[in-house]
Amino acid sequence: MAIEPILSARGLVKRYGRVTALDYADFDLYPGEILAVIGDNGAGKSSLIKAISGAVTPDEGEIRLEGQQVQFKSPMEAREAGIETVYQNLALSPALSIADNMFLGREIRKPGVLGSWFRMLDRPAMEKRARDKLSELGLMTIQNINQAVETLSGGQRQGVAVARAAAFGSKVVIMDEPTAALGVKESRKVLELILDVRSRGLPIVLISHNMPHVFEVADRIHIHRLGKRLTVINPKEYTMSDAVAFMTGAKAPAEPVAA
Amino acid sequence: MTEAQEFERVLDESDKNVASFEHSDISFLKRAQHFLHSTPAAVPLIVLVLAIIIFGLTIGGRFFSSYTLTLILQQIAIVGILGAAQTLVILTAGIDLSIGVIMVFSAVIMGNCAITYGLPTPIAIAIGMGTGGLCGLLNGFLVAFMKLPPFIVTLGTWSIVMATNFIYSANETIRDADVDAQAPLLHLFAVSFRLGTAVLTLGVIAMVLLVLALWYILNHTAWGRHVYAVGDDPEAAKLSGIQTKRVLLAVYTISGVIAAFAAWVSIGRNGSISPSAAVTDYNLQAITATVIGGISLFGGRGSILGTLFGAMIVGVVSMGLNMLGADPQWKVLLTGVLIIAAVAVDQWIRKVSV
Numbered sequence: 001m002a003i004e005p006i007l008s009a010r011g012l013v014k015r016y017g018r019v020t021a022l023d024y025a026d027f028d029l030y031p032g033e034i035l036a037v038i039g040d041n042g043a044g045k046s047s048l049i050k051a052i053s054g055a056v057t058p059d060e061g062e063i064r065l066e067g068q069q070v071q072f073k074s075p076m077e078a079r080e081a082g083i084e085t086v087y088q089n090l091a092l093s094p095a096l097s098i099a100d101n102m103f104l105g106r107e108i109r110k111p112g113v114l115g116s117w118f119r120m121l122d123r124p125a126m127e128k129r130a131r132d133k134l135s136e137l138g139l140m141t142i143q144n145i146n147q148a149v150e151t152l153s154g155g156q157r158q159g160v161a162v163a164r165a166a167a168f169g170s171k172v173v174i175m176d177e178p179t180a181a182l183g184v185k186e187s188r189k190v191l192e193l194i195l196d197v198r199s200r201g202l203p204i205v206l207i208s209h210n211m212p213h214v215f216e217v218a219d220r221i222h223i224h225r226l227g228k229r230l231t232v233i234n235p236k237e238y239t240m241s242d243a244v245a246f247m248t249g250a251k252a253p254a255e256p257v258a259a
Numbered sequence: 260m261t262e263a264q265e266f267e268r269v270l271d272e273s274d275k276n277v278a279s280f281e282h283s284d285i286s287f288l289k290r291a292q293h294f295l296h297s298t299p300a301a302v303p304l305i306v307l308v309l310a311i312i313i314f315g316l317t318i319g320g321r322f323f324s325s326y327t328l329t330l331i332l333q334q335i336a337i338v339g340i341l342g343a344a345q346t347l348v349i350l351t352a353g354i355d356l357s358i359g360v361i362m363v364f365s366a367v368i369m370g371n372c373a374i375t376y377g378l379p380t381p382i383a384i385a386i387g388m389g390t391g392g393l394c395g396l397l398n399g400f401l402v403a404f405m406k407l408p409p410f411i412v413t414l415g416t417w418s419i420v421m422a423t424n425f426i427y428s429a430n431e432t433i434r435d436a437d438v439d440a441q442a443p444l445l446h447l448f449a450v451s452f453r454l455g456t457a458v459l460t461l462g463v464i465a466m467v468l469l470v471l472a473l474w475y476i477l478n479h480t481a482w483g484r485h486v487y488a489v490g491d492d493p494e495a496a497k498l499s500g501i502q503t504k505r506v507l508l509a510v511y512t513i514s515g516v517i518a519a520f521a522a523w524v525s526i527g528r529n530g531s532i533s534p535s536a537a538v539t540d541y542n543l544q545a546i547t548a549t550v551i552g553g554i555s556l557f558g559g560r561g562s563i564l565g566t567l568f569g570a571m572i573v574g575v576v577s578m579g580l581n582m583l584g585a586d587p588q589w590k591v592l593l594t595g596v597l598i599i600a601a602v603a604v605d606q607w608i609r610k611v612s613v
Contacts, residue, residue, distance in 0.1 A: 095559045
């Protein structure tokens, strides 16, 4: 591929005591694509994702965002650099409203004295942006953006979390098992949402155990095995059983890395 | 639309309204639950109004006078202010058992600085406030950075501060007359003015203003939303980019400062400054007001206005029973019932869902 990857990692190593979670792992995400990351339990997927989302600092290796080397010490720093993560537990505050949740940690203050002296939140502006974002993603017919998140269904909560990531993620959105806790219909809704986010030009890293979902939406599939990238496959050229075979070591990929 | 897979084909005919917010056939009880969920101060307000009506009907005009009602406010000023401090801490899913003794210790420090050491009164007050803040900071540090449970931390500092208070002061009371003569500013919050038969002290006004200010901060500033988020789900708050440790540290410190402010108000109300006031259960009264006010002990839920109503409920009940000539133990009994009822209602409201 002639295009430069937007996010890449080379030779990442992460050890926890005597366990090597990442063993010189590589990673590449190209602009505008959905890259699925799959791997067996314990293959080091989570460590890889944590390293690129800033949740852990790798012992060795380098991460580049748009060609610039970056070193995230916390998820906050990754967020500031434009990498948003939708966590499996969603990281929403149940008792707060949809709007409050979307802006949690980066609230908008009123202009002028009210904002600078009295630190007053600009509720109307936050509510408007939250509503715009949710309807832009074709998400919901919202009646009350001030509804507490705990009164929403699982799919709706996922929608709020994805909308938050899409609203603020300027470069990359990482989604950790977005359909794991959802029913069939709600999963479909979330998959549409993922494609919607991509159509907005944001590349997505999708971590999932659900092979049908991965093969349906991913442009490329990164297969992680024994702490490193085993191969990257095109879902159109391989079957789900091939992917599972690679993932579990039942079969070796034809070429080492088909990028 | 993504291309559906084989097993999902049938979904085309299915109901597509998964993620809409429509409500239909909601029973009255459900609607009440929703209303209370979004308006947490409503329950204590309703109870308060009911209590006033019931005692007004049984006692008559004597109770229903503005004199009696404002007297109740004077009696609850200290507990109301301490309850406000307690509310901040409980909103973060913590508890502060030490604020009662922090208040007494701060009062003793203020009194000693102003009268025994002869420092200018404003400086004595600032030192007292600083003492309260430092005690709170210690609590906050132990909770946020040492990750010790708030109950244990403040149980410990409760004893530590109480003992320090007695050792330092040698249990000597500073007399009312001495305070008046040398540091009248310490009695500032006893200043009262009349509106007809209503008597308001500056202490009452301070309590109301403090609660209103905290209400504004909790509901209309980012920091306030962070306090709720930390109490609600600390892990989610952290992942959302909130510096949870700093929020906790600030909450406990502010709680200490407010306790010291309550100390200043209490000097006005009590006249003298007595270290042995530390044995009074101000602390439990503040927790009672907070819980009756609908602040969830599990954190993240409730409105600080509820705490004010909760303190008023306790005040109204004890005044009402007093005027009826009932045994004071009835007040204690009724308070216990209210606490359990408040927590039961809280649990019910928390179960709200679509």
